[in-house]
Amino acid sequence: MKKGVTTRERIITKSAELFNTYGYHGCSLSDIMEATKLKKGGIYNHFKNKDEIAVEAFDYNYDRVFRRFRKVLAEATTPLEKLYKVVDAYVSFADDPVVKGGGCPIFNTAMDATNSHPQLKRKARLGIEGLLTYIGIKLKDGIKEGVFRTDINVDEVAGLMIMTLEGALVMSQVNDSKEFVDIASRFVKDYIKNNLVQETEITNT
Amino acid sequence: MKKGVTTRERIITKSAELFNTYGYHGCSLSDIMEATKLKKGGIYNHFKNKDEIAVEAFDYNYDRVFRRFRKVLAEATTPLEKLYKVVDAYVSFADDPVVKGGGCPIFNTAMDATNSHPQLKRKARLGIEGLLTYIGIKLKDGIKEGVFRTDINVDEVAGLMIMTLEGALVMSQVNDSKEFVDIASRFVKDYIKNNLVQETEITNT
Amino acid sequence: MKKGVTTRERIITKSAELFNTYGYHGCSLSDIMEATKLKKGGIYNHFKNKDEIAVEAFDYNYDRVFRRFRKVLAEATTPLEKLYKVVDAYVSFADDPVVKGGGCPIFNTAMDATNSHPQLKRKARLGIEGLLTYIGIKLKDGIKEGVFRTDINVDEVAGLMIMTLEGALVMSQVNDSKEFVDIASRFVKDYIKNNLVQETEITNT
Amino acid sequence: MKKGVTTRERIITKSAELFNTYGYHGCSLSDIMEATKLKKGGIYNHFKNKDEIAVEAFDYNYDRVFRRFRKVLAEATTPLEKLYKVVDAYVSFADDPVVKGGGCPIFNTAMDATNSHPQLKRKARLGIEGLLTYIGIKLKDGIKEGVFRTDINVDEVAGLMIMTLEGALVMSQVNDSKEFVDIASRFVKDYIKNNLVQETEITNT
């Protein structure tokens, strides 16, 4: 309450950045110590081990991702706008990272943990399911409202959007350029417009 | 002399697997020792440090990726077939990994090294450029032969194919299922058919 | 807090002996571990690396040298007595080493570090300057009090005393005998008596 | 015979420099490998271990010291000149080291080996005895020829000359200046003139 954030939160915040930047094995407790200005004991007072920190840091980063989505989608009103904004949110990851280290922390963790940290892998998997669900809901809403075609495979479309935009993020990160996210953004938006949107009016006229 | 080369290759082969599986920081020299049945000194007789191993391991994996592409594309004759086979090659990464640990080692390295290993990051970037170039050539060949539309943006299309398929690979890995690569495969192939291929017959009639 | 200081001091004390005995490269952290009954981590809690230990160990030994000087000179009252006692202090280095390993730690470090450890070399140089200054002060005091001749070159005389006595210490050490320090002692004392002391009586008569 | 020097000699020459520069523990076989452009095996063909190299390197350096003495004394004819030249030889160690690393290799080894390498310590002791004997002979020759006083203690004088000049060398090395050897040189020469030379003529007249 003192400074608005508890020590525990500070540890999570800082290590969330570190884990997203360097990965689980690339980030040591000394790094966390330095970042939090705490000593070993101070950290272990709040967490029983590094894994626990990593797991909570993931949760924190996961939350940040969805905060970003909600924030970017806030002003959108129609399902189409909302879906466009989902794309914009992904683009924003490149301009203004949700967390230091860049990219999408969910995807970053997925790659980092797949073969080395079952617990984090599981979290990452659930995280991606979360993304799928989130986008899925936007799609379903649009279908319900008659904006999107009724024959679209929601899971597939959501999956395609995610893989394209996430893949683009990685490529942009390693390339130090926004080029690929921009390409992905345009492509996905075109795809939405051309393949998801009901062409009722146009056809009818 | 023969033996030295063999040992060196064994070190590279084994550590290529280890680095692809656990990442640079997640794979220790002890791991390499165990995998190669060598002692530390034996390893350091062939490489001056861990970085050198990692770099050569990347080169090895990079080569494996393109060997796979060439192998899968071997029987394809037309540019369209070739492009389809590029997709199939990516799908094959999920069925039968080019290297232990799964996924695409170029992409894996990209994520692993982005914030922690400039040299590997550069290699990964060049690796992705290699992928872009490779697919770009297939596209250009198709355009030249009149199979693909002349107005396609080669770089963009190549980029889109890669980001989609690579993204799908990561999602499949963390999900322990081929689901997403299959979706990506179908999608990309449809895209090729519907958006890249010249619609000569239709036009002709 | 008390305990930490104690441990830190123990590390310095013990490694001061080891460095003086075996030199920087001849003394390993394992040696320090054994001497301090600490594990590596325990040592690195107090020092960031071997160099830092070596530097502080030098400071400690430097201090011991001057403590010895002060102790031996404590009872001396006149400048002449004091200068004699400086010689005695050097002799005492052979009988009862200021620090395990024997000789003069300042000189030992000088030789050990000259070509391999710039930081320690600098410390050793400053250490020798300290010796020169210390003896220089005794000489100047004697001059001021009219005991020593006014025309003596203080720096030269101090330098000559040091080089002779230090050289003798090394020779005695390698020879396992006090022979050379005794020779040096007698010589330097004669030199003081015959060349530094004002011959007032003779002149007066 | 090929290049005038055998491989064995090259190993000794190079490692003699290295040992004099860095000391026994500060010089590794890798350093010797690099300096000799040989591989491990190539070195171990000629020496059974590092100690053997170090011992022979010492002998080589010892020889170089006496070669220098002989060279500098070559033109001297009278015992007095010869003794002066002994001093000059020592001074030359500072201007033009007998062996890379500087100083007097005998003294350097003495300090390096005293507490850590009995075999080398013994060699260094014998080396210093050699210096004592060498200077002793010059003194005895001078006494025999009536140039030096008959009552001088040959061993003591030789010892004093050595400790002073060697001590000065160390101080000059750590100080990166010739200052102290010059002081020592002047002092020892004065001492020779004033205390060793027979004052027959002066007294007689």
Place this chain on the structure above:
DNA sequence: GATGAATGAGCCTTCATTCAT
């Protein structure tokens, strides 16, 4: 006579963790 390949022990340093204070 030289190299190449390998080893076991040791180097300095950092790791994650514990626990008394």
Place this chain on the structure above:
DNA sequence: GATGAATGAAGGCTCATTCAT
């Protein structure tokens, strides 16, 4: 709730040495 002090294991790397070729 935080620190200080300690640990055992492991990190990457170099050591001196051996021996088949």
